Amino acid sequence: METLIEAARRGHSHETAKRTAELEGVPLKLLIDGLADGTLVIPSNSSRRIQRPVAIGRGVTVKINANIGSSADRESAEDELEKLRVAVAYGAHTVMDLSTGPEWKSILERILRSSPVPLGTVPLYQVFGQAIRDGRDVADVNVDEIFSAVEDHCRMGVDYLTLHCGVTARAVSLLKSQGRKLGIVSRGGSLMAEWMEKNGRENPLFEHFERLVEILHEYDVTFSLGDGLRPGCLADASDQAQIEELISLGELQRISHDAGVQVMIEGPGHVPMHKIEENIRMQKSLCNNAPFYVLGPIVTDIAPGYDHITSAIGGAMAAWYGADFLCYVTPAEHLRLPDAEDVRIGVISARIAAHAADIARGTPGAMDPDDRMAEARDRFDWEAQYGLSMDPITARRERDEALPSDSDVCSMCGHLCALKTTKRAFEDKREKD
Ligand code: SF4
Incomplete structure (x- = not known):
């Protein structure tokens, strides 16, 4: 099967790229060139037809993502479908289902059937979450279980996957030697670090990256290379572990793109305003100008209940400096699982940040x-x-x-x-x- 990148490389106008160009109101050539050189992605699993595909990256407007998903403590498919409805109604360009409870699979299936926009997931949650629910030690998860979870998500029709491939043994060792105020705040990153530490082994997602590329290639699923070591507080921003992970992600981006699989790079996190520009410039330069997907960034740590605002400030600045994709943050961040009203507020806050940046970037028509x-x-x-x-x-x-x-x-x-x-x-x- 030919992927979007492979079609773009031979100048072919793939049906998905054509529809995306129409919806974005941009020339098709801009998307084809961006796919071919890796500066733009159109997350779109080849096994499903997305009603509203989007382009993320150079030359198009800044996009926003809304995270939904249940936890084991609060698990309801109806609640998550309502969050999906609200997120899409208020303008989220993509949605990630981060469900971690035992019913994750049926919830994901229903969300996939209902979502008109591209959908992302984090397969590591299922692998490690299930192991812990079964009373197993995280370290006992075997490598094949991890890869088969990735394949499950691709087969189900997910359009992009967060995979924490850059949490390498070297990055974890730098984290330990330099020391951090707040450890690892990414769920996937911390679980992978636990697996690696207890087994004394390299991250299998890094060690066997080509195997992942093969799986994602088969379904034309997009990598969202996760920032498992992102800073979780301002004091940890731009530390050695974060930068080491980013360097690895840049290497992996090259391998994946060469193999015809689309890639976005995830970024922080908690970053003070004066360090946002350097973070964006570093990512663009280390990761071959691949689309940059930032989680916030949150610009102060002391406003729980208002982190939709702290992240909108950081997101607007990040996007102005070149970030392409903003993950929303809701008022519930750091406090509890968001409800539908939190989703609404988070989406609007991220849209304000993205739109303000589009105006500052001089995006045609933004004003x-x-x-x-x-x-x-x-x-x-x-x-x-x-x-x-x-x-x-x-x-x-x-x-x-x-x-x-x-x-x-x-x-x-x-x-x-x-x-x-x-x-x-x-x-x-x-x-x-
Ligand atoms: S200027 Fe007129 S329209 Fe504007 S805020 Fe005042 S009353 Fe409202």
């Missing part, structure tokens, strides 16, 4: 809705304003709840509406002249 909003405000055309809003329901409700007597304005300034005053000042005067 158009903002210009139309200014014009609608000038006309007091509230219906147009709601229609242009990222969240029309909230915008309408907020105004309706406090309509002033002079209802073509809003209760912010009421009868002192500055825009009305401006019109009186300049337009009435002009009429007299």
